[in-house]
Amino acid sequence: MLELFQYAFMQKAFITGIVIAIACSLLGVFLVLRRYALMGDGIAHIAFGGVATGLLFNLTPFLGALLFSLVGSLGILKIKEKTNLYGDSAIGIVSHAGLGIGIFILSVANGFNVDILSYLFGSILAIRQSEMILSIILAIIVIGVIYLFYNELFSMTFDENSSKTFGIKTSLLNTLLILLTALTIVSSMRVVGLMLASSLIILPASSALQLKLSFRNTLIASVGIAVLSVVLGLCLAYWFDFAVSGTIVLLNAVFFLFIQIVKMSFRLYSGVLSVSNND
Amino acid sequence: MDSLVDIRNLSFHFGSTTVLSNISFSINKGDFVGLIGPNGSGKTTLIKLLLGLYKIQKGIIRINGKEISHFSDWGTIGYVPQKVTNFSDTFPATVQEIVLTGCLSNKKFPRRYTSEDRKTTLDALKKVEMQGFLNRRIGELSGGQQQRVFIARALVTRPDLLILDEPTTGVDQVTQNKFYDMLGALNKEGISIVLVSHDLGRITRHVTKVASLNKKLDFYGTHEEFCSHPDHDADHHCLTIKHGSDCKEPHCAKESPRC
Numbered sequence: 001m002l003e004l005f006q007y008a009f010m011q012k013a014f015i016t017g018i019v020i021a022i023a024c025s026l027l028g029v030f031l032v033l034r035r036y037a038l039m040g041d042g043i044a045h046i047a048f049g050g051v052a053t054g055l056l057f058n059l060t061p062f063l064g065a066l067l068f069s070l071v072g073s074l075g076i077l078k079i080k081e082k083t084n085l086y087g088d089s090a091i092g093i094v095s096h097a098g099l100g101i102g103i104f105i106l107s108v109a110n111g112f113n114v115d116i117l118s119y120l121f122g123s124i125l126a127i128r129q130s131e132m133i134l135s136i137i138l139a140i141i142v143i144g145v146i147y148l149f150y151n152e153l154f155s156m157t158f159d160e161n162s163s164k165t166f167g168i169k170t171s172l173l174n175t176l177l178i179l180l181t182a183l184t185i186v187s188s189m190r191v192v193g194l195m196l197a198s199s200l201i202i203l204p205a206s207s208a209l210q211l212k213l214s215f216r217n218t219l220i221a222s223v224g225i226a227v228l229s230v231v232l233g234l235c236l237a238y239w240f241d242f243a244v245s246g247t248i249v250l251l252n253a254v255f256f257l258f259i260q261i262v263k264m265s266f267r268l269y270s271g272v273l274s275v276s277n278n279d
Numbered sequence: 280m281d282s283l284v285d286i287r288n289l290s291f292h293f294g295s296t297t298v299l300s301n302i303s304f305s306i307n308k309g310d311f312v313g314l315i316g317p318n319g320s321g322k323t324t325l326i327k328l329l330l331g332l333y334k335i336q337k338g339i340i341r342i343n344g345k346e347i348s349h350f351s352d353w354g355t356i357g358y359v360p361q362k363v364t365n366f367s368d369t370f371p372a373t374v375q376e377i378v379l380t381g382c383l384s385n386k387k388f389p390r391r392y393t394s395e396d397r398k399t400t401l402d403a404l405k406k407v408e409m410q411g412f413l414n415r416r417i418g419e420l421s422g423g424q425q426q427r428v429f430i431a432r433a434l435v436t437r438p439d440l441l442i443l444d445e446p447t448t449g450v451d452q453v454t455q456n457k458f459y460d461m462l463g464a465l466n467k468e469g470i471s472i473v474l475v476s477h478d479l480g481r482i483t484r485h486v487t488k489v490a491s492l493n494k495k496l497d498f499y500g501t502h503e504e505f506c507s508h509p510d511h512d513a514d515h516h517c518l519t520i521k522h523g524s525d526c527k528e529p530h531c532a533k534e535s536p537r538c
Contacts, residue, residue: 158363158372158377159380162358162363163383166381167351213371214376
Protein backbone atom coordinates (compact mmCIF):
# COMPACT_ATOMS: atom_id res chain seq x y z
CA MET A 1 0.00 0.00 0.00
CA LEU A 2 2.84 2.35 0.83
CA GLU A 3 4.91 1.36 -2.19
CA LEU A 4 3.67 4.52 -3.91
CA PHE A 5 6.32 6.52 -2.03
CA GLN A 6 9.07 4.48 -3.70
CA TYR A 7 8.12 5.40 -7.27
CA ALA A 8 10.02 8.34 -8.78
CA PHE A 9 6.93 9.73 -10.53
CA MET A 10 5.02 9.68 -7.23
CA GLN A 11 7.90 11.35 -5.38
CA LYS A 12 7.98 14.09 -8.02
CA ALA A 13 4.21 14.48 -7.73
CA PHE A 14 4.33 14.75 -3.93
CA ILE A 15 7.17 17.32 -3.93
CA THR A 16 5.65 19.48 -6.69
CA GLY A 17 2.15 19.20 -5.28
CA ILE A 18 3.15 20.15 -1.74
CA VAL A 19 5.22 23.20 -2.79
CA ILE A 20 2.43 24.43 -5.06
CA ALA A 21 -0.22 23.81 -2.40
CA ILE A 22 1.77 26.02 0.01
CA ALA A 23 2.05 28.85 -2.55
CA CYS A 24 -1.63 28.69 -3.57
CA SER A 25 -3.00 28.50 -0.04
CA LEU A 26 -0.84 31.36 1.28
CA LEU A 27 -1.76 33.64 -1.60
CA GLY A 28 -5.39 32.51 -1.38
CA VAL A 29 -5.96 34.05 2.06
CA PHE A 30 -4.93 37.50 0.79
CA LEU A 31 -6.92 37.18 -2.43
CA VAL A 32 -10.11 35.89 -0.79
CA LEU A 33 -10.03 38.63 1.87
CA ARG A 34 -9.38 41.29 -0.78
CA ARG A 35 -12.36 39.92 -2.78
CA TYR A 36 -10.06 38.91 -5.63
CA ALA A 37 -11.00 35.24 -5.29
CA LEU A 38 -11.98 34.89 -8.95
CA MET A 39 -8.82 36.55 -10.21
CA GLY A 40 -7.20 33.10 -10.32
CA ASP A 41 -10.01 31.75 -12.50
CA GLY A 42 -9.65 34.68 -14.89
CA ILE A 43 -5.89 34.27 -15.16
CA ALA A 44 -6.30 30.53 -15.75
CA HIS A 45 -8.46 31.31 -18.81
CA ILE A 46 -5.81 33.70 -20.09
CA ALA A 47 -3.14 31.04 -19.51
CA PHE A 48 -5.14 28.65 -21.71
CA GLY A 49 -4.71 31.12 -24.58
CA GLY A 50 -0.99 31.14 -23.77
CA VAL A 51 -0.75 27.34 -23.81
CA ALA A 52 -2.42 27.18 -27.24
CA THR A 53 -0.21 30.00 -28.59
CA GLY A 54 2.90 28.27 -27.24
CA LEU A 55 1.92 25.02 -28.94
CA LEU A 56 1.16 26.82 -32.21
CA PHE A 57 4.58 28.43 -32.34
CA ASN A 58 6.42 25.33 -31.08
CA LEU A 59 7.30 27.04 -27.81
CA THR A 60 6.95 25.28 -24.51
CA PRO A 61 3.32 25.70 -23.39
CA PHE A 62 4.62 26.64 -19.94
CA LEU A 63 6.33 29.73 -21.38
CA GLY A 64 3.25 30.71 -23.39
CA ALA A 65 1.05 30.38 -20.31
CA LEU A 66 3.49 32.41 -18.23
CA LEU A 67 3.74 35.28 -20.74
CA PHE A 68 -0.01 35.42 -21.35
CA SER A 69 -0.79 35.28 -17.62
CA LEU A 70 1.62 38.05 -16.68
CA VAL A 71 0.55 40.37 -19.52
CA GLY A 72 -3.14 39.49 -19.04
CA SER A 73 -3.08 40.14 -15.30
CA LEU A 74 -1.51 43.56 -15.88
CA GLY A 75 -4.20 44.12 -18.53
CA ILE A 76 -6.91 43.44 -15.96
CA LEU A 77 -5.41 46.05 -13.65
CA LYS A 78 -5.09 48.62 -16.46
CA ILE A 79 -8.68 48.12 -17.65
CA LYS A 80 -9.93 48.51 -14.08
CA GLU A 81 -7.83 51.65 -13.65
CA LYS A 82 -8.59 53.33 -16.99
CA THR A 83 -12.31 52.54 -17.32
CA ASN A 84 -15.27 52.85 -15.00
CA LEU A 85 -15.68 49.07 -14.92
CA TYR A 86 -15.74 47.03 -11.72
CA GLY A 87 -12.93 44.56 -11.11
CA ASP A 88 -15.01 41.47 -11.99
CA SER A 89 -15.91 42.97 -15.40
CA ALA A 90 -12.23 43.69 -16.10
CA ILE A 91 -11.37 40.08 -15.19
CA GLY A 92 -14.20 38.85 -17.44
CA ILE A 93 -13.04 40.86 -20.46
CA VAL A 94 -9.40 39.77 -20.37
CA SER A 95 -10.05 36.17 -19.33
CA HIS A 96 -12.62 35.57 -22.07
CA ALA A 97 -10.34 37.16 -24.63
CA GLY A 98 -7.65 34.68 -23.52
CA LEU A 99 -10.09 31.79 -23.71
CA GLY A 100 -11.20 32.98 -27.15
CA ILE A 101 -7.59 33.04 -28.37
CA GLY A 102 -7.08 29.49 -27.11
CA ILE A 103 -10.21 28.10 -28.76
CA PHE A 104 -9.50 29.99 -32.00
CA ILE A 105 -5.94 28.63 -32.22
CA LEU A 106 -7.13 25.11 -31.44
CA SER A 107 -9.63 25.29 -34.28
CA VAL A 108 -7.23 26.73 -36.90
CA ALA A 109 -4.31 24.47 -35.90
CA ASN A 110 -6.52 21.42 -36.31
CA GLY A 111 -5.20 19.70 -33.24
CA PHE A 112 -1.79 19.32 -31.58
CA ASN A 113 0.53 16.42 -30.81
CA VAL A 114 0.52 17.45 -27.14
CA ASP A 115 -2.52 16.52 -25.11
CA ILE A 116 -4.17 19.89 -24.49
CA LEU A 117 -6.43 18.23 -21.93
CA SER A 118 -3.42 17.58 -19.68
CA TYR A 119 -3.05 21.37 -19.33
CA LEU A 120 -6.75 21.88 -18.77
CA PHE A 121 -7.20 19.11 -16.20
CA GLY A 122 -3.63 18.57 -14.97
CA SER A 123 -1.42 15.49 -15.10
CA ILE A 124 0.84 15.64 -12.09
CA LEU A 125 1.75 11.96 -12.37
CA ALA A 126 3.18 12.55 -15.84
CA ILE A 127 5.03 15.74 -14.92
CA ARG A 128 8.49 16.09 -16.51
CA GLN A 129 11.62 16.93 -14.50
CA SER A 130 11.92 20.36 -16.19
CA GLU A 131 8.25 21.16 -15.52
CA MET A 132 8.63 20.10 -11.93
CA ILE A 133 11.67 22.36 -11.46
CA LEU A 134 9.95 25.32 -13.14
CA SER A 135 6.78 24.85 -11.07
CA ILE A 136 8.78 24.67 -7.86
CA ILE A 137 10.85 27.75 -8.75
CA LEU A 138 7.69 29.77 -9.48
CA ALA A 139 6.03 28.57 -6.28
CA ILE A 140 9.12 29.40 -4.22
CA ILE A 141 9.19 32.91 -5.73
CA VAL A 142 5.56 33.35 -4.65
CA ILE A 143 6.24 32.06 -1.12
CA GLY A 144 9.39 34.22 -0.82
CA VAL A 145 7.66 37.42 -1.91
CA ILE A 146 4.77 36.80 0.51
CA TYR A 147 7.32 36.24 3.31
CA LEU A 148 9.20 39.45 2.46
CA PHE A 149 6.07 41.64 2.23
CA TYR A 150 3.97 39.79 4.80
CA ASN A 151 3.39 42.72 7.17
CA GLU A 152 2.61 45.17 4.36
CA LEU A 153 0.27 42.69 2.66
CA PHE A 154 -1.55 42.04 5.93
CA SER A 155 -1.91 45.76 6.66
CA MET A 156 -3.13 46.50 3.13
CA THR A 157 -5.56 43.59 3.19
CA PHE A 158 -7.07 44.81 6.45
CA ASP A 159 -7.15 48.55 5.75
CA GLU A 160 -5.83 49.91 2.47
CA ASN A 161 -6.43 53.60 3.22
CA SER A 162 -4.60 53.57 6.54
CA SER A 163 -1.80 51.52 4.99
CA LYS A 164 -1.17 54.37 2.55
CA THR A 165 -0.66 56.68 5.52
CA PHE A 166 1.94 54.21 6.87
CA GLY A 167 3.92 54.84 3.67
CA ILE A 168 3.02 51.48 2.12
CA LYS A 169 2.91 51.62 -1.67
CA THR A 170 -0.45 49.92 -1.97
CA SER A 171 -0.86 50.20 -5.76
CA LEU A 172 2.56 48.61 -6.23
CA LEU A 173 1.66 45.80 -3.83
CA ASN A 174 -1.68 45.30 -5.59
CA THR A 175 0.20 44.82 -8.87
CA LEU A 176 2.60 42.46 -7.14
CA LEU A 177 -0.28 40.43 -5.74
CA ILE A 178 -1.84 40.03 -9.18
CA LEU A 179 1.50 39.05 -10.75
CA LEU A 180 1.98 36.48 -7.97
CA THR A 181 -1.46 35.10 -8.82
CA ALA A 182 -0.36 34.70 -12.44
CA LEU A 183 2.81 32.86 -11.35
CA THR A 184 0.81 30.64 -9.01
CA ILE A 185 -1.73 29.68 -11.65
CA VAL A 186 1.00 28.77 -14.15
CA SER A 187 2.93 26.79 -11.54
CA SER A 188 -0.17 24.79 -10.59
CA MET A 189 -1.19 24.20 -14.22
CA ARG A 190 0.29 20.67 -14.32
CA VAL A 191 -0.89 19.77 -10.82
CA VAL A 192 -4.62 20.41 -10.98
CA GLY A 193 -4.92 21.86 -14.49
CA LEU A 194 -6.06 25.29 -15.62
CA MET A 195 -9.73 24.45 -15.13
CA LEU A 196 -9.18 23.80 -11.42
CA ALA A 197 -6.07 25.92 -10.74
CA SER A 198 -7.90 28.60 -8.80
CA SER A 199 -9.56 25.98 -6.58
CA LEU A 200 -6.28 25.56 -4.66
CA ILE A 201 -6.30 29.33 -4.14
CA ILE A 202 -9.93 29.71 -3.06
CA LEU A 203 -10.92 26.52 -1.20
CA PRO A 204 -8.20 26.05 1.46
CA ALA A 205 -8.29 29.78 2.27
CA SER A 206 -12.08 29.79 2.53
CA SER A 207 -12.02 26.72 4.80
CA ALA A 208 -9.35 28.27 7.03
CA LEU A 209 -11.34 31.51 7.28
CA GLN A 210 -14.25 29.55 8.78
CA LEU A 211 -12.10 28.63 11.77
CA LYS A 212 -12.04 32.23 13.11
CA LEU A 213 -8.35 32.28 13.98
CA SER A 214 -5.72 35.01 14.03
CA PHE A 215 -4.33 36.03 10.64
CA ARG A 216 -1.09 34.09 11.10
CA ASN A 217 -2.95 30.96 12.22
CA THR A 218 -5.41 31.32 9.33
CA LEU A 219 -2.44 31.18 6.96
CA ILE A 220 -1.09 28.12 8.75
CA ALA A 221 -4.51 26.41 8.63
CA SER A 222 -4.91 27.24 4.94
CA VAL A 223 -1.51 25.72 4.16
CA GLY A 224 -2.30 22.67 6.30
CA ILE A 225 -5.61 22.03 4.53
CA ALA A 226 -4.06 22.48 1.07
CA VAL A 227 -1.09 20.20 1.77
CA LEU A 228 -3.31 17.55 3.35
CA SER A 229 -5.63 17.61 0.34
CA VAL A 230 -2.71 17.20 -2.08
CA VAL A 231 -1.07 14.34 -0.12
CA LEU A 232 -4.35 12.55 0.56
CA GLY A 233 -5.56 13.24 -2.99
CA LEU A 234 -2.43 11.72 -4.52
CA CYS A 235 -2.69 8.63 -2.28
CA LEU A 236 -6.39 8.11 -3.00
CA ALA A 237 -5.86 8.64 -6.72
CA TYR A 238 -3.04 6.06 -6.71
CA TRP A 239 -4.91 3.48 -4.63
CA PHE A 240 -8.30 3.78 -6.37
CA ASP A 241 -7.18 4.97 -9.80
CA PHE A 242 -9.03 8.29 -9.52
CA ALA A 243 -8.24 11.45 -11.49
CA VAL A 244 -5.67 13.28 -9.33
CA SER A 245 -6.80 16.89 -9.89
CA GLY A 246 -10.46 16.09 -9.34
CA THR A 247 -9.67 14.15 -6.15
CA ILE A 248 -7.55 17.00 -4.73
CA VAL A 249 -10.24 19.59 -5.44
CA LEU A 250 -13.04 17.37 -4.14
CA LEU A 251 -11.12 16.75 -0.93
CA ASN A 252 -10.81 20.51 -0.46
CA ALA A 253 -14.57 20.84 -0.89
CA VAL A 254 -15.09 18.01 1.63
CA PHE A 255 -12.83 19.78 4.16
CA PHE A 256 -14.86 22.98 3.71
CA LEU A 257 -18.11 21.05 4.25
CA PHE A 258 -16.66 19.19 7.24
CA ILE A 259 -15.72 22.47 8.94
CA GLN A 260 -19.24 23.80 8.32
CA ILE A 261 -20.82 20.69 9.82
CA VAL A 262 -18.55 20.80 12.89
CA LYS A 263 -19.35 24.50 13.38
CA MET A 264 -23.08 23.87 13.09
CA SER A 265 -22.87 20.98 15.53
CA PHE A 266 -21.01 23.18 18.02
CA ARG A 267 -23.64 25.89 17.67
CA LEU A 268 -26.46 23.38 18.16
CA TYR A 269 -24.68 21.81 21.14
CA SER A 270 -24.05 25.17 22.83
CA GLY A 271 -27.69 26.15 22.12
CA VAL A 272 -28.96 22.99 23.81
CA LEU A 273 -26.52 23.52 26.68
CA SER A 274 -27.69 27.10 27.32
CA VAL A 275 -31.39 26.03 27.21
CA SER A 276 -30.77 23.21 29.70
CA ASN A 277 -28.81 25.60 31.96
CA ASN A 278 -31.73 28.06 31.89
CA ASP A 279 -34.10 25.25 32.89
CA MET B 280 2.47 79.10 19.84
CA ASP B 281 4.29 76.42 17.82
CA SER B 282 2.48 75.67 14.59
CA LEU B 283 2.17 71.94 13.89
CA VAL B 284 0.15 72.21 10.69
CA ASP B 285 -0.01 75.27 8.51
CA ILE B 286 -2.50 75.37 5.63
CA ARG B 287 -2.30 78.27 3.17
CA ASN B 288 -4.68 79.09 0.28
CA LEU B 289 -5.60 75.45 -0.23
CA SER B 290 -8.01 74.66 -3.05
CA PHE B 291 -9.04 71.29 -4.46
CA HIS B 292 -11.25 70.18 -7.33
CA PHE B 293 -12.66 66.88 -8.53
CA GLY B 294 -12.99 67.53 -12.25
CA SER B 295 -15.03 70.72 -12.54
CA THR B 296 -16.44 70.42 -9.01
CA THR B 297 -14.82 72.61 -6.38
CA VAL B 298 -14.41 70.69 -3.13
CA LEU B 299 -12.23 73.13 -1.21
CA SER B 300 -11.72 76.80 -1.94
CA ASN B 301 -8.91 78.94 -0.57
CA ILE B 302 -8.61 77.39 2.89
CA SER B 303 -6.08 78.88 5.31
CA PHE B 304 -5.58 78.06 8.99
CA SER B 305 -3.00 76.71 11.42
CA ILE B 306 -3.12 73.96 14.03
CA ASN B 307 -0.87 74.57 17.02
CA LYS B 308 0.75 72.03 19.28
CA GLY B 309 -1.77 70.98 21.94
CA ASP B 310 -4.84 72.03 19.96
CA PHE B 311 -7.97 69.88 19.89
CA VAL B 312 -9.70 70.97 16.69
CA GLY B 313 -13.29 70.02 15.96
CA LEU B 314 -13.70 70.04 12.17
CA ILE B 315 -17.40 70.41 11.40
CA GLY B 316 -19.48 70.90 8.29
CA PRO B 317 -22.38 69.36 6.38
CA ASN B 318 -22.07 66.35 4.08
CA GLY B 319 -20.03 67.22 0.99
CA SER B 320 -18.40 70.20 2.69
CA GLY B 321 -14.90 68.86 2.01
CA LYS B 322 -13.98 67.60 5.50
CA THR B 323 -12.74 64.18 4.40
CA THR B 324 -10.95 65.68 1.38
CA LEU B 325 -9.12 68.09 3.68
CA ILE B 326 -8.12 65.18 5.92
CA LYS B 327 -6.87 63.18 2.93
CA LEU B 328 -4.83 66.16 1.75
CA LEU B 329 -3.38 66.48 5.27
CA LEU B 330 -2.42 62.81 5.19
CA GLY B 331 -0.80 63.11 1.77
CA LEU B 332 -3.37 60.70 0.24
CA TYR B 333 -4.35 63.33 -2.36
CA LYS B 334 -1.90 65.47 -4.30
CA ILE B 335 -2.19 69.17 -3.62
CA GLN B 336 -3.51 71.07 -6.64
CA LYS B 337 -3.29 74.61 -5.30
CA GLY B 338 -1.95 76.05 -2.05
CA ILE B 339 0.46 74.80 0.59
CA ILE B 340 0.31 72.45 3.56
CA ARG B 341 3.26 72.45 5.97
CA ILE B 342 3.66 69.89 8.76
CA ASN B 343 6.25 70.77 11.39
CA GLY B 344 7.50 73.45 8.98
CA LYS B 345 8.03 71.01 6.10
CA GLU B 346 6.02 71.17 2.90
CA ILE B 347 3.88 68.07 2.67
CA SER B 348 5.45 66.97 -0.63
CA HIS B 349 8.80 66.71 1.22
CA PHE B 350 7.36 65.42 4.49
CA SER B 351 8.28 61.81 5.27
CA ASP B 352 7.92 61.47 9.04
CA TRP B 353 4.44 59.96 8.83
CA GLY B 354 4.90 58.18 12.15
CA THR B 355 4.25 61.57 13.81
CA ILE B 356 0.72 61.62 12.36
CA GLY B 357 -1.82 59.08 13.60
CA TYR B 358 -4.97 58.47 11.57
CA VAL B 359 -8.24 56.81 12.53
CA PRO B 360 -10.47 56.40 9.46
CA GLN B 361 -14.25 56.56 9.41
CA LYS B 362 -14.40 53.13 7.84
CA VAL B 363 -11.69 50.50 7.70
CA THR B 364 -11.38 49.33 4.09
CA ASN B 365 -11.88 45.57 4.11
CA PHE B 366 -12.98 45.19 7.69
CA SER B 367 -15.83 42.90 8.56
CA ASP B 368 -16.51 40.99 11.75
CA THR B 369 -15.22 37.83 10.09
CA PHE B 370 -11.78 39.29 9.32
CA PRO B 371 -9.21 36.93 10.85
CA ALA B 372 -7.02 39.24 12.88
CA THR B 373 -6.26 39.75 16.55
CA VAL B 374 -6.06 43.12 18.27
CA GLN B 375 -2.27 42.73 18.54
CA GLU B 376 -1.88 41.99 14.81
CA ILE B 377 -3.85 45.12 13.95
CA VAL B 378 -2.22 47.53 16.39
CA LEU B 379 1.25 46.34 15.34
CA THR B 380 0.60 47.52 11.76
CA GLY B 381 0.80 51.09 13.09
CA CYS B 382 4.54 50.49 13.62
CA LEU B 383 5.04 50.00 9.86
CA SER B 384 5.14 53.75 9.23
CA ASN B 385 8.49 53.98 11.04
CA LYS B 386 10.09 51.13 9.12
CA LYS B 387 11.96 50.54 5.90
CA PHE B 388 12.04 47.35 3.81
CA PRO B 389 11.97 44.61 5.00
CA ARG B 390 9.46 45.86 7.54
CA ARG B 391 9.76 43.49 10.47
CA TYR B 392 8.40 43.94 13.99
CA THR B 393 10.75 44.02 16.97
CA SER B 394 10.19 43.26 20.65
CA GLU B 395 10.16 47.04 21.20
CA ASP B 396 7.20 47.25 18.76
CA ARG B 397 5.33 44.65 20.81
CA LYS B 398 6.00 46.68 23.95
CA THR B 399 4.76 49.95 22.40
CA THR B 400 1.71 48.07 21.12
CA LEU B 401 0.87 47.06 24.68
CA ASP B 402 1.50 50.63 25.89
CA ALA B 403 -0.84 52.03 23.23
CA LEU B 404 -3.52 49.51 24.21
CA LYS B 405 -3.10 50.50 27.86
CA LYS B 406 -3.73 54.14 26.91
CA VAL B 407 -7.10 53.21 25.43
CA GLU B 408 -7.78 50.69 28.23
CA MET B 409 -7.79 47.70 25.89
CA GLN B 410 -4.67 45.88 27.13
CA GLY B 411 -6.78 42.88 28.19
CA PHE B 412 -7.88 42.29 24.60
CA LEU B 413 -4.46 41.71 23.03
CA ASN B 414 -5.20 38.25 21.65
CA ARG B 415 -8.91 38.70 21.00
CA ARG B 416 -10.17 38.72 17.42
CA ILE B 417 -11.21 42.20 16.31
CA GLY B 418 -14.58 40.91 15.09
CA GLU B 419 -15.49 39.76 18.62
CA LEU B 420 -15.31 43.34 19.98
CA SER B 421 -18.08 45.94 20.17
CA GLY B 422 -18.04 48.98 17.86
CA GLY B 423 -16.67 51.23 20.64
CA GLN B 424 -13.94 48.73 21.53
CA GLN B 425 -12.97 48.39 17.86
CA GLN B 426 -12.59 52.17 17.61
CA ARG B 427 -10.31 52.11 20.66
CA VAL B 428 -8.18 49.49 18.93
CA PHE B 429 -7.92 51.69 15.82
CA ILE B 430 -6.89 54.61 18.04
CA ALA B 431 -4.25 52.40 19.66
CA ARG B 432 -2.96 51.57 16.15
CA ALA B 433 -2.69 55.32 15.47
CA LEU B 434 -0.99 55.93 18.85
CA VAL B 435 1.61 53.20 18.58
CA THR B 436 4.18 55.50 16.96
CA ARG B 437 3.58 58.14 19.66
CA PRO B 438 2.28 60.73 17.16
CA ASP B 439 2.24 64.49 17.67
CA LEU B 440 -1.05 64.77 15.79
CA LEU B 441 -4.01 62.41 15.82
CA ILE B 442 -6.55 62.78 13.01
CA LEU B 443 -9.93 61.09 13.42
CA ASP B 444 -12.53 61.04 10.66
CA GLU B 445 -15.97 60.68 12.27
CA PRO B 446 -14.76 57.81 14.44
CA THR B 447 -17.98 57.25 16.37
CA THR B 448 -20.32 56.58 13.45
CA GLY B 449 -22.62 53.76 14.53
CA VAL B 450 -21.48 53.83 18.16
CA ASP B 451 -24.06 54.36 20.95
CA GLN B 452 -24.21 57.63 22.91
CA VAL B 453 -22.81 56.37 26.20
CA THR B 454 -19.82 54.80 24.43
CA GLN B 455 -19.35 58.01 22.40
CA ASN B 456 -19.13 60.10 25.57
CA LYS B 457 -16.53 57.75 27.07
CA PHE B 458 -14.66 57.79 23.78
CA TYR B 459 -14.52 61.60 23.66
CA ASP B 460 -13.41 61.72 27.31
CA MET B 461 -10.54 59.42 26.34
CA LEU B 462 -9.60 61.76 23.47
CA GLY B 463 -9.69 64.68 25.92
CA ALA B 464 -7.28 62.82 28.20
CA LEU B 465 -4.93 62.10 25.26
CA ASN B 466 -5.02 65.78 24.33
CA LYS B 467 -4.09 66.71 27.92
CA GLU B 468 -1.07 64.41 27.56
CA GLY B 469 0.10 66.67 24.73
CA ILE B 470 -1.25 65.00 21.59
CA SER B 471 -2.83 67.47 19.18
CA ILE B 472 -6.11 66.22 17.78
CA VAL B 473 -8.19 66.96 14.68
CA LEU B 474 -11.61 65.38 14.97
CA VAL B 475 -14.03 65.41 12.06
CA SER B 476 -17.53 65.36 13.46
CA HIS B 477 -21.10 66.02 12.47
CA ASP B 478 -21.99 66.75 16.04
CA LEU B 479 -19.75 69.09 17.95
CA GLY B 480 -22.24 69.09 20.83
CA ARG B 481 -20.90 65.91 22.35
CA ILE B 482 -17.26 66.96 22.23
CA THR B 483 -17.76 70.54 23.41
CA ARG B 484 -16.01 69.88 26.71
CA HIS B 485 -12.78 68.91 24.99
CA VAL B 486 -12.29 70.95 21.80
CA THR B 487 -10.15 74.03 21.99
CA LYS B 488 -10.77 75.18 18.40
CA VAL B 489 -13.57 74.84 15.88
CA ALA B 490 -13.07 74.79 12.11
CA SER B 491 -16.37 75.11 10.27
CA LEU B 492 -16.07 74.05 6.67
CA ASN B 493 -18.41 74.31 3.73
CA LYS B 494 -16.05 74.17 0.76
CA LYS B 495 -14.70 77.44 2.19
CA LEU B 496 -13.56 77.90 5.76
CA ASP B 497 -16.59 79.61 7.31
CA PHE B 498 -15.04 79.94 10.73
CA TYR B 499 -11.87 79.09 12.62
CA GLY B 500 -11.39 80.01 16.25
CA THR B 501 -12.17 78.93 19.79
CA HIS B 502 -15.44 77.24 20.62
CA GLU B 503 -16.59 80.27 22.63
CA GLU B 504 -15.87 82.60 19.68
CA PHE B 505 -17.74 80.23 17.40
CA CYS B 506 -20.84 80.29 19.58
CA SER B 507 -20.76 84.02 20.29
CA HIS B 508 -21.00 84.60 16.55
CA PRO B 509 -24.58 85.73 15.71
CA ASP B 510 -24.81 83.31 12.74
CA HIS B 511 -24.26 80.33 15.03
CA ASP B 512 -26.94 81.24 17.62
CA ALA B 513 -29.42 78.55 16.69
CA ASP B 514 -26.78 76.01 15.81
CA HIS B 515 -27.01 72.91 17.98
CA HIS B 516 -23.22 72.94 18.29
CA CYS B 517 -23.59 76.02 20.50
CA LEU B 518 -26.37 74.96 22.83
CA THR B 519 -24.02 74.20 25.68
CA ILE B 520 -22.53 77.67 25.63
CA LYS B 521 -25.88 79.39 25.20
CA HIS B 522 -27.82 77.39 27.75
CA GLY B 523 -25.21 76.70 30.38
CA SER B 524 -25.00 73.61 32.52
CA ASP B 525 -28.76 73.19 32.96
CA CYS B 526 -29.32 72.78 29.26
CA LYS B 527 -32.08 70.31 28.42
CA GLU B 528 -31.46 70.32 24.71
CA PRO B 529 -30.72 66.95 23.10
CA HIS B 530 -27.36 67.91 21.61
CA CYS B 531 -25.88 69.54 24.68
CA ALA B 532 -22.74 67.98 26.13
CA LYS B 533 -22.80 69.46 29.64
CA GLU B 534 -23.30 67.32 32.70
CA SER B 535 -26.97 68.14 33.33
CA PRO B 536 -29.40 65.30 34.03
CA ARG B 537 -30.58 65.18 30.43
CA CYS B 538 -27.38 66.09 28.61
